[in-house]
Amino acid sequence: MAPFTHATLWLISRLIPGPLRPGWLEEWRAEARHGGWRMIPGALPDAWTVRSIARHQASGGRPPGPFHALDQDVRYALRTLGAGRSFALGVIGSLAVGIAATTTAFALVNTTFFRPFPAVHESDELVRVSVGGIKRVYFGTTWDEYQILKKNLSSLEDLSAAYQTRFAVAAGGGTEPRTVDGLVVSGNYFAVLGVRPALGRFFVAAEDETPWARPAAVISHNYWQRHLSGDPAVLQRTLIVNGAELPVIGVAPEGFHGINTGGEIWTTFAISDLAFRDGTGRPVHARRAEPFHTMFVGRLNPSSTPEQAGAQAAVLAHSLTGLRERGFKDVVVRAEPLRVRDPGKDSLRALGFMAVPLIVLAIACVNAANLLLARATRRSTDWLVRLALGASRWRLVRQILVESLLLALAGGALGALLCYWTVGLAQRELQVVVFAQTIAIDVNVLLFTLAAAVMTSLVFGLGPALSVTRAAISRAPEAGRFMRGAFGSRTRSALVMLQAALCLGLLATGAQFTNTLRVSLDDDGLPDAGHFLSASVDVDKLRYTAADADAFYSQLLRGVQDLPMVRSAALVKADVLSGGVGSDLMLRVQVPGEAEPRRGVLGMYAGGELFETLGLPLLRGRTFSPQELRGPPRAVVINQPFAEALGGDALGRTLQIAIRTGPQGMPATPVDVMIVGIVAPTSLERTVLSLPMVFYPAPLVQETALTLLVRFDGGAAAAAGAIRTTVAALDNRVPIERIFTGEELRRRRHTWEFTLVKAISVLGVLSLLLASFGLYGVVSYMVTMRQREIGIRMALGAEGGSVLRLVVRQSIVPVLAGCVLGGAGAVIMAMLLRSRLYGVSPMDPLAFGGAALLLLITMIAASLAPARRASRVDPIQVLRTE
């Protein structure tokens, strides 16, 4: 006998109670000798029969429990669902869409909130130690403070430190350097996390002590595969990291990118001067650097609890405070269990995130409920017969619930597949990575899908089950054939209304956000964004001397200005266009005759033709002369907000300005400057340029990370190419990071809104499809049930057209009611979200009207097909069958 047959029989025999099993197997093996594998389909029902007979005999005729003969219900359900395949497919399809949407959202939430860190050993034992203020702001810490924490937290086995930075990394052999996220870590970092190398070795504890004794790098699995093409001899290779040659000593396991922060490359604090700079921009070792933001992760002793660690940490605050100056006293040291996020705190946000997909699931549920209700009503004779034969009401309810559960499980399975596909697509196409982790479909997600399916089946099954059986008990068999109102029952109308309401809510919210976003983008304040380019040109990584850096930047600016397609070019501090007030933009401004320096004034180096490039009109005075641009700074241009803050006629006044450095650094020497011009503030949303600003024509300290802003004619690709060539001609080791056109910058500034709007729009369209499908189902059902009535109407002289109008009109009434309800819901939603979305008005008539119109048109279209069927009813045919 074929092993396949053998194995299948053995598997099936597992169904059979132990004592009967050997006999059953022997018999079937004998039978299969004759019939071969085509006997197999019979073995399963046989085994099932043997099993139920044995059970029945074992129970000795006890009264059946509430779940007695459940298998009968399942078989019956499968058979009836198989018979009504279009119904089953409709329900399964609807549910699959709803469940897929919810599961995808949950997969994101799951990755963000619940997933343990990949490759990390026993992450429950890890605690995060943080140094901050009372109100949960995190402070930077110094190396000495790290040593104090490490020495005094005795409840921890060890404490690791990691500083996130970006490295310019070249794979060697003259390849172009690339900016890569990386971490500077303590030697014990990998040991504390319990991560094992995929290849080679990791750092050891002593390796962070002696500067430059054994410089080395560890790379991520991803970097190895993507940029070194998985070279098996990677351990013999070196990387040029920020200009220094580092041998690769190990490869991290797949999926590991650090804790909370993402990194592709790790080095130790022994060579921290690769990444750290002092107040004047010179490389400095972490030991002597100003406080820097560090992620401390420690592993608990086996005998200690996180609470003990927390208590120890709290006491340490005292010894840290002694080391600190000025505004950074009142230190709080915390040690808390490490999680990606805090589920307790963030569960509300997670729920908010899931809200919209849950609405889609609700619409799908309503669809399923409607279809189930329709079908169950059609089977009213069936129920009456069963009741007459002595079935209890529970048995009928159970039958419907079993059917809905089967449907929901099938929908769930399909939904999980859809979700798998969606997530895969999102990751491939959109490069969605959440907190350095890839979104995973794990057991949690699958359990969620299962739970969602079961809950869904209860939600959409119980209502119809109860209402139909109630009707069956209270009414004569004929009663089910006569309809009350348009949908025959208030329940169905209410369901249609609810669906329309949910759908309109989503559509209107989506339309409104899209509208708001478009308006805010059009009015972005950066004129002619298509001919604007920004590129970060960063020599910080290359250990340039101050003079070299100055020379490089002035040559670069001149070179770019000389390019034929360039209209104007400027050099500014990085990221002025993406918002974020860094402490490096804070300027100490002393107005002569005033006791205190001005607060809240920002300052920026504005080399080249900044105002022309950004399109900031000069209101008064002049811009910088070529001589002033060569420095040192003697003249400044200020913007309107600062001019207003100064009061009176600002032009021609003198100021003392100085860069503010970090808390431990000395303030730079103040420079006397004169205000020569006033420019308009930008209307660019959320950028520092709309705050009070002072622009100075030459750097006050050495600048090592500047962004080139260019306004050009012609194509963006040509301009970007020319800029790359210019940079490479000056120094081909300099990486050009983040070349963006104005359009791209604008999109990046609004990433959050774009994602939200896209998600809501997609879900809105899905819900519209679901709702229209649902209405179509209900109206078709209604038309079938009312054939007799329609036949009589037509026999009495009604025209096809008037029947059509009647059916459509009656279908649309609950939809209209739903529109009102959904509109109200959307207003509330917009009010709730107003704080998150800039400039959303709670009531945008255009968006609401548009969404309602779209919904109505779709719904009329959905009811039109069954209505046409109704209008073609042949009265003679109908009345004869009655």
Place this chain on the structure above:
Amino acid sequence: MSSSSPALSYTGLFILQALAQGHRFGFDIMEVTKLPSGTIYPALRRLEALELVTSDWEKDLKARKEGRPRRRYYELTRTGKEQLREAETRFRAVGRLFPKRSTA
């Protein structure tokens, strides 16, 4: 289903008849009745539970001589035989209701 007056299905009747004609194991009955395996075996179990049929194993020696596993042989019990006779009478009576068809 109460066991006092077991309703005999067509399938059950076919099987009882096949057994009465001397077809003794599942595959044999399948061949002669042309019913699928998924019908025959469960029906045999039910008939056995209703004590219309009993089963016994084939002699080990005989099976080994023919080089195959033992078969389970089924046979009619006394009640089984009675049921079959009763059914025959009943169906013959039914047959007389449709004289034209019975000649065809």
